[in-house]
Amino acid sequence: MSDQARTSVTERPALVLAQFAGPKELIMAAKKTRGAGYKKFDCHSPFPIHGMDQAMGEKQSPLGWIVGGLALIGGTGSLLMQWWMSAIDYPVIISGKAFFSFQAFVPITFELTVLLSAFGAVFGMFALNGLPRLHHPIFNSDRFAAASNNGFFLSVEAADAKFDPLQTTSFLESIGGEHVETLNEEVHDD
Numbered sequence: 001m002s003d004q005a006r007t008s009v010t011e012r013p014a015l016v017l018a019q020f021a022g023p024k025e026l027i028m029a030a031k032k033t034r035g036a037g038y039k040k041f042d043c044h045s046p047f048p049i050h051g052m053d054q055a056m057g058e059k060q061s062p063l064g065w066i067v068g069g070l071a072l073i074g075g076t077g078s079l080l081m082q083w084w085m086s087a088i089d090y091p092v093i094i095s096g097k098a099f100f101s102f103q104a105f106v107p108i109t110f111e112l113t114v115l116l117s118a119f120g121a122v123f124g125m126f127a128l129n130g131l132p133r134l135h136h137p138i139f140n141s142d143r144f145a146a147a148s149n150n151g152f153f154l155s156v157e158a159a160d161a162k163f164d165p166l167q168t169t170s171f172l173e174s175i176g177g178e179h180v181e182t183l184n185e186e187v188h189d190d
Contacts, residue, residue, distance in 0.1 A: 008188075008189045009186050009187070009188055009189075010186070010187050010189060011184040011185065011186055011187065012158070012184060012185060012187055013158050013163075013165045013182050013183070013184055013185075014137035014157070014158050014183050014184055014185035015137060015138060015155045015156060015157050015158055015182075015183050016155065016156050016163075016165060016168045016169050016172060016180060016181070016182050016183070017138060017141055017143075017144065017153055017154075017155045017180070017181055017182075017183055018153065018154050018155075018172035018173070018177025018178065018179070018180040018181075019143060019146075019151060019152065019153050019177065019178045019179045019180075020152045020153070020154065020176060020177060020178070021152070021176070021178070022152060023045060023049045023152060025152065025176055026043055026045060026049065026052075026152040026153075026154060027049060027051060027052060027055045028055075028175070028176070029043075029154050029172075029175050029176060029177065030043050030052065030055040030056045030154065031055045032175045033154060033156065033171075033172075033175070034055070034056060034057045036162075036171060037162050038156055038160055038162055038163075038168075039160055039161070039162075040156070040157040040159050040160035040163075041056070041154060041155060041156045041157065041160065042056075042154070042155050042157075043055075043056060043152075043153070043154050044138075044144070044147040044151075044152070044153040044154075044155065045147065045151075045152050045153075046147060046148055046149055046150060046151065046152075061128065062124075062128070063121065063124050063125060063128060066120045066121075066124040067117050067120045067121050067124065068117075069120070070116040070117055070119065070120035071113050071114075071116060071117040071120070073116060074112040074113040074114075074115060074116030074117065075109050075112065075113040077112065077116075078105070078108050078109045078111075078112035078113070079102070079105060079109055082105045082108060082109070083100050083105075086099050086100065086101075087099035087100050137183045137184065137185040138155055138183060140183050140184070141181060141183055143179055143181075154172065154177065156168050156172070165182050169182060
């Protein structure tokens with residue numbers, strides 16, 4: 001029996017998606033969704049909306065701490081590396097300068113600080129955003145293509161503790177959501 005014959009594919013709800021008329025309505029919907037106790041929801045718009053983070057109850061990103069920590073490690077590490085190389089590992093007096101002549105170490109210290117900061121920013125962003133994710137069930141919606149042009153959407157994930165497909169759908173309709181749809185994801189049973 002082949003592997004394909006043994007694997008069955010079923011669908012389960014992944015999220016409920018609702019479209020809103022504009023940015024003002026989306027902010028109000030985010031506030032009401034948070035107020036109703038939903039925690040795993042997201043807002044999608046073609047441009048950043050001022051105040052959306054507060055409306056959704058988002059906390060400040062820890063990315064700044066990640067970048068700052070790696071910058072500190074890069075700067076300190078490069079100074080220690082250069083000190084060890086010039087004063088301990090291979091001590092050579094050049095032009096009568098001290099073994100630890102920090103003025104000559106500034107360019108490399110700067111470069112390693114910037115390098116590790118950049119790595120922290122890129123890889124920290126990937127980790128915090130849960131990337132790479134090759135496909136998300138929200139892309140199964142034909143209407144969602146408008147999110148990059150003129151559409152304003154709010155989605156509630158099935159992973160939310162309060163999620164119920166019917167109740168969540170009626171809730172989103174009650175706060176002004178239009179074209180509310182439940183999107184499914186495929187689950188492969190082995």
